[in-house]
Amino acid sequence: MALKELKENNKEQIEDTVKDIKIAYIGGGSQGWAKRLMSDLALESKISGTVALYDINFKAALDNEKVGNLLSKHPDVKGKWHYQAVQTIQEALQGADFVIISILPGSFQAMGSDVHQPEKYGIYQSVGDTAGPGGLMRACRTIPIYADIANHIKALAPNAWVINYTNPMSLCTRTLYEIFPEIKAFGCCHEVFHTQELLAHMVTDLLEIEVKSRKEIKINVLGINHFTWINRASYKNIDLMPLYQTFVDKYYEEGYEIKKGAWRESVFESCNRVKFDLFKRYGLIAAAGDRHLAEFMPPWYLKDPETVKAWKFRLTPVDFRIQDQQEKINKNQKLLSGEEQLEVRPSGEEGVEMILALLGMGDLVTNVNLPNQGQIAGLPLGSVVETNALIRKDSVLPVMAGQLPLDIHNMVQRHVYNQESVLQAALNKDKQLAFNAFINEPLVANISRYKAEKLFNEMIENTKDYLPGWDI
Amino acid sequence: MALKELKENNKEQIEDTVKDIKIAYIGGGSQGWAKRLMSDLALESKISGTVALYDINFKAALDNEKVGNLLSKHPDVKGKWHYQAVQTIQEALQGADFVIISILPGSFQAMGSDVHQPEKYGIYQSVGDTAGPGGLMRACRTIPIYADIANHIKALAPNAWVINYTNPMSLCTRTLYEIFPEIKAFGCCHEVFHTQELLAHMVTDLLEIEVKSRKEIKINVLGINHFTWINRASYKNIDLMPLYQTFVDKYYEEGYEIKKGAWRESVFESCNRVKFDLFKRYGLIAAAGDRHLAEFMPPWYLKDPETVKAWKFRLTPVDFRIQDQQEKINKNQKLLSGEEQLEVRPSGEEGVEMILALLGMGDLVTNVNLPNQGQIAGLPLGSVVETNALIRKDSVLPVMAGQLPLDIHNMVQRHVYNQESVLQAALNKDKQLAFNAFINEPLVANISRYKAEKLFNEMIENTKDYLPGWDI
Amino acid sequence: MALKELKENNKEQIEDTVKDIKIAYIGGGSQGWAKRLMSDLALESKISGTVALYDINFKAALDNEKVGNLLSKHPDVKGKWHYQAVQTIQEALQGADFVIISILPGSFQAMGSDVHQPEKYGIYQSVGDTAGPGGLMRACRTIPIYADIANHIKALAPNAWVINYTNPMSLCTRTLYEIFPEIKAFGCCHEVFHTQELLAHMVTDLLEIEVKSRKEIKINVLGINHFTWINRASYKNIDLMPLYQTFVDKYYEEGYEIKKGAWRESVFESCNRVKFDLFKRYGLIAAAGDRHLAEFMPPWYLKDPETVKAWKFRLTPVDFRIQDQQEKINKNQKLLSGEEQLEVRPSGEEGVEMILALLGMGDLVTNVNLPNQGQIAGLPLGSVVETNALIRKDSVLPVMAGQLPLDIHNMVQRHVYNQESVLQAALNKDKQLAFNAFINEPLVANISRYKAEKLFNEMIENTKDYLPGWDI
Amino acid sequence: MALKELKENNKEQIEDTVKDIKIAYIGGGSQGWAKRLMSDLALESKISGTVALYDINFKAALDNEKVGNLLSKHPDVKGKWHYQAVQTIQEALQGADFVIISILPGSFQAMGSDVHQPEKYGIYQSVGDTAGPGGLMRACRTIPIYADIANHIKALAPNAWVINYTNPMSLCTRTLYEIFPEIKAFGCCHEVFHTQELLAHMVTDLLEIEVKSRKEIKINVLGINHFTWINRASYKNIDLMPLYQTFVDKYYEEGYEIKKGAWRESVFESCNRVKFDLFKRYGLIAAAGDRHLAEFMPPWYLKDPETVKAWKFRLTPVDFRIQDQQEKINKNQKLLSGEEQLEVRPSGEEGVEMILALLGMGDLVTNVNLPNQGQIAGLPLGSVVETNALIRKDSVLPVMAGQLPLDIHNMVQRHVYNQESVLQAALNKDKQLAFNAFINEPLVANISRYKAEKLFNEMIENTKDYLPGWDI
Ligand SMILES: [Mg+2]
Ligand SMILES: [Mg+2]
Ligand SMILES: [Mg+2]
Ligand SMILES: [Mg+2]
Known part of the structure; x- marks a missing residue:
């Protein structure tokens, strides 16, 4: 590397900021986790870039895009991000520095x-x-999905850091490594x-x-x-x-x-x-x-x-989850219509x-x-x-x-x-x-x-x- | 080592026999296992020596001594062994080349x-x-006994080979190694x-x-x-x-x-x-x-x-075991009185x-x-x-x-x-x-x-x- | 499996013989090791079949074929084998039960x-x-050859047992496993x-x-x-x-x-x-x-x-090896011409x-x-x-x-x-x-x-x- | 534990200070390392207590005691420690919370x-x-000393944290664990x-x-x-x-x-x-x-x-070390006489x-x-x-x-x-x-x-x- 280039490349460090980060968000259509991330990103001024939103429910991704971009425009928000819904996982992963996965495997x-x-x-x-008969069945349907995601990451974003939020946590993370042993993934709970x-x-x-x-x-x-x-x-x-x-x-x-x-x-x-x-x-x-x-x-x-x-x-009970989901969707409507604004506070x-x-x-x-x-x-x-x-x-x-x-x-x-x-x-x-x-x-x-x-x-x-x- | 002495010491090998072996038998008062060993030793002409019999029931050891020695005297028997009941485990172990353990931990x-x-x-x-609630309780009372035996072996016969027949097999053998890690022991079933x-x-x-x-x-x-x-x-x-x-x-x-x-x-x-x-x-x-x-x-x-x-x-049922034991004792009486002779056949x-x-x-x-x-x-x-x-x-x-x-x-x-x-x-x-x-x-x-x-x-x-x- | 078929298939076992074995011999053109195997096979009556001879020097393989088949015809020989030189490693490996590898990597x-x-x-x-500067250089040129052999075995004879005689022994065997971890290979010396x-x-x-x-x-x-x-x-x-x-x-x-x-x-x-x-x-x-x-x-x-x-x-000195090889070739000429017969004795x-x-x-x-x-x-x-x-x-x-x-x-x-x-x-x-x-x-x-x-x-x-x- | 007692015991924590710590310093007579510790302790206000100084050269320990206590009296010094030379390693270790070891094994x-x-x-x-012929010889004479120290720690301060500074570092630390596997020791360089x-x-x-x-x-x-x-x-x-x-x-x-x-x-x-x-x-x-x-x-x-x-x-050259040591001793005389004061600065x-x-x-x-x-x-x-x-x-x-x-x-x-x-x-x-x-x-x-x-x-x-x- 030429010294001049080295100096150029690293100038930003003096300011303690990193720009042009790309985060791929896989899933998140179910509303909860994506919103938490948006809120936390909004609170942090040191980093900025793009969040590519991919969900098998493209409409949900589009809604998230809208909510996210509305938030970024708000003057009080410190962390400025561009949200973009994409139609394929490939588009999301291409060039990603970070991949966040939070999906619902299967249906309610x-x-x-x-x-x-x-x-x-x-x-x-x-x-x-996670455990018990239900956790096991859920794992059986999640593992092939994660095997698929791992193959995509291997092909398109092998150096990205991958953060998993989906359950069953151990088996989702385990599958990523089974399929792509060099992956840089970990699970958070x-x-x-x-x-x-x-x-x-x-x-x-x-x-x-x-x-x-x-x-x-x-x-x-x-x-x-x-x-x-x-x-x-x-x-x-x-x-x-x-x-x-x-x-x-x-x-x-x-x-x-x-x-x-x-x-x-x-x-x-x-x-x-x-x-x-x-x-x-x-x-x-x-x-x-x-x-x-x-x-x-x-x-x-x-x-x-x-x-x-x-x-x-x-x-x-799963009925509770269905109802809870509906409430989130209703709430989301208000965010989309501008009737309400996403509350920005640390998600924990x-x-x-x-x-x-x-x-x-x-x-x-x-x-x-x-x-x-x-x-x-x-x-x-x-x-x-x-x-x-x-x-x-x-x-x-x-x-x-x-x-x-x-x-x-x-x-x-x-x-x-x-x-x-x-x-x-x-x-x-x-x-x-x-x-x-x-x-x-x-x-x-x-x-x-x-x-x-x-x-x-x-x-x-x-x-x-x-x-x-x-x-x- | 002087060469002459070397030659003397190893002369026996030309004949493929080993004499003057000492076997310490710990337990065996319950009749079954000791008799099996006597029978197998009687069938084998290549080795001979002494079997020291130790049992917490000294009377049972004495009976075994008598049966064993009667057997050795029989002209058809190939393996000639001297059986000797001893009153302490120390006497049994002193100088032993082999130690065989087969005890009943506790009582019926x-x-x-x-x-x-x-x-x-x-x-x-x-x-x-072995397993289940009974195996676990039996282990709890056997382990201290085996810890004690291990300490005696360490002190008196650290180079002897130790063969365990007692259940719970894994834990008896495990205890021997826990207490005396250099022991040369294994378990047979x-x-x-x-x-x-x-x-x-x-x-x-x-x-x-x-x-x-x-x-x-x-x-x-x-x-x-x-x-x-x-x-x-x-x-x-x-x-x-x-x-x-x-x-x-x-x-x-x-x-x-x-x-x-x-x-x-x-x-x-x-x-x-x-x-x-x-x-x-x-x-x-x-x-x-x-x-x-x-x-x-x-x-x-x-x-x-x-x-x-x-x-x-x-x-x-344990009643069966008690009855079975009584039959063995009766059978033993006949052996001791000379009414019957110990049948010599491979024990398996x-x-x-x-x-x-x-x-x-x-x-x-x-x-x-x-x-x-x-x-x-x-x-x-x-x-x-x-x-x-x-x-x-x-x-x-x-x-x-x-x-x-x-x-x-x-x-x-x-x-x-x-x-x-x-x-x-x-x-x-x-x-x-x-x-x-x-x-x-x-x-x-x-x-x-x-x-x-x-x-x-x-x-x-x-x-x-x-x-x-x-x-x- | 139908019982009848089971019985048919296993009839041979009563006789303690196995027929129709296929051995693939990779290398051996340098004369020594192949002859030893022929001699040992000739002394053993329990097994019989075909030995496929593959060497990068096809002429040498053909000579070995001739010597081997002459030997098998001899009335005193107990082990009857059919030797056949083949032009490709694929032919040799196809259907092999055993693979023997003994090659000279590179040249004198x-x-x-x-x-x-x-x-x-x-x-x-x-x-x-094996070791030293020479062993290391030899390894560098042998490893790609063995990687290639391993790939062929994986494709054509994945269940065959593979016996390696080539040096450097450890690295030849190691390479086979590196390329095809499920291989059933071992090295003999x-x-x-x-x-x-x-x-x-x-x-x-x-x-x-x-x-x-x-x-x-x-x-x-x-x-x-x-x-x-x-x-x-x-x-x-x-x-x-x-x-x-x-x-x-x-x-x-x-x-x-x-x-x-x-x-x-x-x-x-x-x-x-x-x-x-x-x-x-x-x-x-x-x-x-x-x-x-x-x-x-x-x-x-x-x-x-x-x-x-x-x-x-x-x-x-390598001069010695060259001269030694020439003597083996001369000796071989006598075997091929019928002037001498391969001496059948245990190779060790x-x-x-x-x-x-x-x-x-x-x-x-x-x-x-x-x-x-x-x-x-x-x-x-x-x-x-x-x-x-x-x-x-x-x-x-x-x-x-x-x-x-x-x-x-x-x-x-x-x-x-x-x-x-x-x-x-x-x-x-x-x-x-x-x-x-x-x-x-x-x-x-x-x-x-x-x-x-x-x-x-x-x-x-x-x-x-x-x-x-x-x-x- | 009674709640009241719990509260009393932990009051100090609100202030973020810990008092009445005992540090045992083994060695240090050679001046360098003990002075560094004194200086670092003097700069830190959150902790205080006693440093027991033990050296096989008691005179050197007494000198360190004097220098340390002079330092503590100085008004600018934040960390107040009482230094006390002791005649036996036992006195040093008794009740110690921390043990620091820095000795010269053998002589110049x-x-x-x-x-x-x-x-x-x-x-x-x-x-x-550390390595080479000299490191090996030094290790041979240091290991028995460390074995001895480990035995004393086991007896008198088994829960203390032990910090080693002596070379050969790896073998000193290794010896401590070999002798007393439960020791809480680590080495710093x-x-x-x-x-x-x-x-x-x-x-x-x-x-x-x-x-x-x-x-x-x-x-x-x-x-x-x-x-x-x-x-x-x-x-x-x-x-x-x-x-x-x-x-x-x-x-x-x-x-x-x-x-x-x-x-x-x-x-x-x-x-x-x-x-x-x-x-x-x-x-x-x-x-x-x-x-x-x-x-x-x-x-x-x-x-x-x-x-x-x-x-x-x-x-x-060891001559350099001897001369360097003499300079430290001369310097120390000035500290003892009050002609100079120990300079307080971070040791690194x-x-x-x-x-x-x-x-x-x-x-x-x-x-x-x-x-x-x-x-x-x-x-x-x-x-x-x-x-x-x-x-x-x-x-x-x-x-x-x-x-x-x-x-x-x-x-x-x-x-x-x-x-x-x-x-x-x-x-x-x-x-x-x-x-x-x-x-x-x-x-x-x-x-x-x-x-x-x-x-x-x-x-x-x-x-x-x-x-x-x-x-x-
Ligand atoms: Mg969780
Ligand atoms: Mg059993
Ligand atoms: Mg060899
Ligand atoms: Mg150092």
Whole structure:
């Protein structure tokens, strides 16, 4: 490189800004996640560029384009981005520096089968998108989609950083690496953040110390997405592990909520009683919402709706999701018509912070989902695990998280190998292997194998449109 | 070494015999295993020496001494051994070249709790000595005994080869290595031999070829004791894996017995229907008796006595064991009084062949239980696994067995980690960890956790005499 | 499979014979190795079929065809094979059950550069085909040839067993697996056999016991081809390791030869003084000829021709190889004209025994070269190592060999990583990486790096016809 | 814990200070390192407590006590510490929260043998404290001292964080973990910092951008201490790897110095020509001073004093060290007499920052020496490697650094295994193993083995007072 050219190219750095970034947004038509990104981008002045919006629902992408560009024009907005809906994934990926994926695999109807078909056999799921019979079925239809996306990224944007938000998180990320091992991808989820918030409130509750931000709660995270564990937590020089023991003792029976009564209002809320119970039994802090955690365990917390209620968390009926989606669409109409403006406030997600870190604008240590290179001892290399990582200019390096205790390790690795089985089953359209994983899910293992077979076949049948090539 | 001395020392080799061997036999008071060894030693002319008999029941050891020495005096007997009962384990181990361990950990009463207490909660076990609630409890009382034996071996016979016959096989062997990592120990079990016999009969049944010996059936074994799998089997140039598919198709419904009707006569027999079912579902040949295999699975085969009957195998009530023991004692009286003579015939065990191989008298390739050094890919190093090994002069080297398919691997490793938990629980008297392993047993996971807790506490209470130091 | 068909197919097994085998022989035009195989096949009555002979010198293949078929017609010959020269490697491989590869990579002229160019810089090599500057150059021209062979095998005979005899052994075998990871290949070398013979003679020398066959000397082998080590050796119940200490003490100065004076007659012979010296310094038995061992070490034994003489082994000038080849060709003329007949006697190689074992006709435990799956602890997985393996019907399974002592391990792994570098350099035509490996060879590290660079470039230049695509 | 007590205990946190810390300083009598710590502590107001000073030279410790306490009394000093010389290591360690070790193992006379005895055989060393014949000898006398320190820490301060500054860094740290595997120790060295400074100057030199601090240069470090490599470097959004190529091209011949001409003034300085040469050959940025790097390579840069000069770096004669030490002592007299005051300025070391991070006062990512848990792929687990780590409240977690290129990996692992050999040799007083490591040092491998033996024996003899128990 000629020196002159070097100097020209890097001038911008003196100003600490990066321009002309291209972000490809895959999915997002379902409104929630795309809006969050727009809001976070609007708040950040250091970076600017284009966001290409691709969704299988082109109309939805066009709406997002409009909302995004309206926002950018607003004088108070610091981050100026150009939003552009595109008709093909190729157009979106071409030249992208970052790819964000947030899709709905299949339909609400398929999700209805995932969540509610098992109820006919006495299997209740609080979410149904990660573990359990529903999570498994969802994975079977998502994996081929992700294999396809990975091939496109390999062809068109092999050097882009890829951030996944879709569930099942581990298997989506795992598929990207299976198909394109050199991909620079990782998965993000906010469940751990909420646990940090809980710990921040615990510090205030027990010590009467105000904590400025959940980020001041330092944790060591290890496990798999939605079944993640904290074996070390601190606030400044205070070790929070013994404090959490006190906290659990205090609130075990009634539970603890940051916002009192929220769990009765929202299906996403809980009183953390499942989390407290897991601590009593296993000694670590489970770092996901109760609704996720419960699905990785035997039906201790999900035996039936009464049990769920007693543990003070909620099932998430797909009807609720449909209605929620409709509300978002209505809201969107108002944004499009200019009747309302997109409210700009931090989403709580870290996508934009991560992009800044990847552009060299400050180190970030946070939890991400990545193939295991040894950051969790004893889990198979290559399986996607969740730990802290150090994010810097063009690199995401896992921080060594150590080893889980034997009993938790055993529960986690059962899911890890079930996920590996599902990956192979989905890629090879292997019904037998898929069923062997299905019946090995803790939520399924409690019914007879004849019922399990029946349920499996029904769920396959219900969603067969999304399982091309399977022998159904 | 002076050359002259070298020559003197090694003269014997020209004759292919080894004299003055000392075998320490720990346990064996329960009659069965010690008699088998006596019989096999009597049939082998190449080796001779002393067998020191140690049992916590000294009277039983004395009886064995008498029977053994009577046998050696008999003119037809080729292997001449001197049997001597000793009062302490130290006397037995001092100067031993080989140590054979075959004990009953605890009492028949304790075994009664292992097997029958869970029945009150609808958990049926066909053996109750390896996996399931019974196997776990038995392990908890056996591990401290084996820790003690390991310490004695370390002090008195650190170079001796140690052969274990006691169940739970994996955990007994694992404990020896945990306490004395340099120990030269391995565990032996005949379950795989019986599967070879089944395959030999299959060859005859399907191909009308007579197979001389089960040893002509070459197999690759991998897994853990009593939950072992064969992924490759051959007879001469015939690949037996596709043949087994035909065999399973032929006999799936009615089952197959080597000796027709035997399963109705003996609790140890079965019609191999569980084995056939596992093949249909998982694609490998399970290499243990159905009664063992069933205990590692969810209660598919052990739901209740009717289910067991439908699968054509048997539960083993402890009453039966007590009665069987009494018959052996009566039989022994006749041997001691000279009314009967010990029948000398090959026991089917390989202990004596192994001793010959370890003395340099011929290579032996057979399945043994050893700490994993990588012979099974993906299982944790140090956990005790069952694979083939090459046995030669003073060495037992595992043969690389490869990797289990994902679905079987997942089931096996769940038991492996449960076993590791039980080891730590037993060594540290950690009730919580023991319970976390207990409730993670596939046979237990199907009852509610409240029932599981109740059952666990009752079983602990029933056998507390054998759990010194536990907080009960 | 229908039962009837099953029975038909397997009838042959009752007779313990296998017919209609196809062996593809790649190379062999240089006469030696092909003749050995013919001789061994002629001595074995259990198997028969066709040997397809492919060599880049078709005339040589035709000559071999004639010699082989003449042999088969001879009434005393037990093994009846049809030999057929073919013009393409595809014809040879199509339908092959076994593939044997034994080629001369490049020409004698290229070999002349390998061996003698370094002498101009004071680097003497006793063989020049495995390690050192010559071994490295030879590897660079062999690897693309083996990559090509691997691709043909993948396409035409993916299920065949592939036996490699070509040097550099480790890198030839490594290349096959790099290109076609599912290949069923292993490499064979007789150097370890000769060490067994030495140990057999040692037993006679020191103990006055006759040993029937080298196979009665049981050894544990570990290392890489031609730099292999024995850490355990026994004859019957006699531990040979302390005996070897006595043997080395006795013969350290004068050396020991099985056939007195042979080393003065033949470049292939030695007095084992290098082997004895390595034992004194490192404590294990080096298990290859001195001429190979010396090339893996710093120039302790190869400083100059006088040093070589003092250690009582020989350099192998390429002139000698050319003359030796001419003699073989002359000899061949007599065979072709009928003036002489191929002498049928065991070659000492194990290829035919291995084929028998792979066909299910008896287990074989012997040393082979295979990718490391953990059979040698601490060496990188995938690198080709030499240890014992258990050969059975359609399987070659490494036996766990354990770990080398730290100091030997360090010397071995330096070569292992140099070999990995050469593999990558040859596949990617990366001169810089090739040179970094070159200068890291212990025989090269002693000259200045400027001289090393000059030498490297000359050797590349001399053999550039065999380095297509390199930037020379 | 009662809530009230919890609140009391943690009140201090609101103020962001930690009081009553005890630091044990082992060594430091040689003046340099202890003064640096005092200075850094004086600059930091957030922490305070006691520093217990232990040195085998009690007088030196008393002097340090006096200097330290004088400093603390000074009104401008922010960090108030009480310094106290103690007569035993036990007193120092009792109750320590942090242990800092910085000793001189042996004497200057012994160091003279390390550095200069090899010169008689044509082996020149620029430092002689890490690799090469001198580094090895130094390790042999340091390891037993560190074994002793580890035992004391285990007994008296098992929960303290231990920071090592003594060379040979890797082996000192390795010994601590070998003796007390649960120790919380790591090693610190500033060589990497200097490379960051070089890169910062490069940015200014090539791009005319001022870099505020070396800490803005983000790097990924991997290797072993003093032979560490950078495979990724950035400043903000600028990738520095291609820039470094330009930099090396520009300055390869003349070299580059931050302070022009410094290398002629100080033995510690260089013109980075070795570093540039290594980049040209191996493609990564070597991250230590040229004087250290040169010792890990064959004698390319250290052939003789002229070669050293041509590469523009310096040998460090021990006479210089003796004189330097005398100057420090003289300087110290002035401090003690009050004639001068200790100058308080940042030392450039990170010890105090690390203590702050370990106390929960801010995350720190920096390079440290720790046992490999997989942070460098392919290097043996347990060997001490240098990579980045995340330092937080009571935890130091390595960041995954990835894998070295094959050629560098090979050079690094040769030293890693040599170090392991030295560790075992020193602990077991095994001269043969020590010599096998010695002759495998790249600087030694170039002389004949007879000379190497002679040299080894002389060096052992020269320092035998520090090798108790060796068979000399
Ligand atoms: Mg999530
Ligand atoms: Mg058994
Ligand atoms: Mg060879
Ligand atoms: Mg340093």
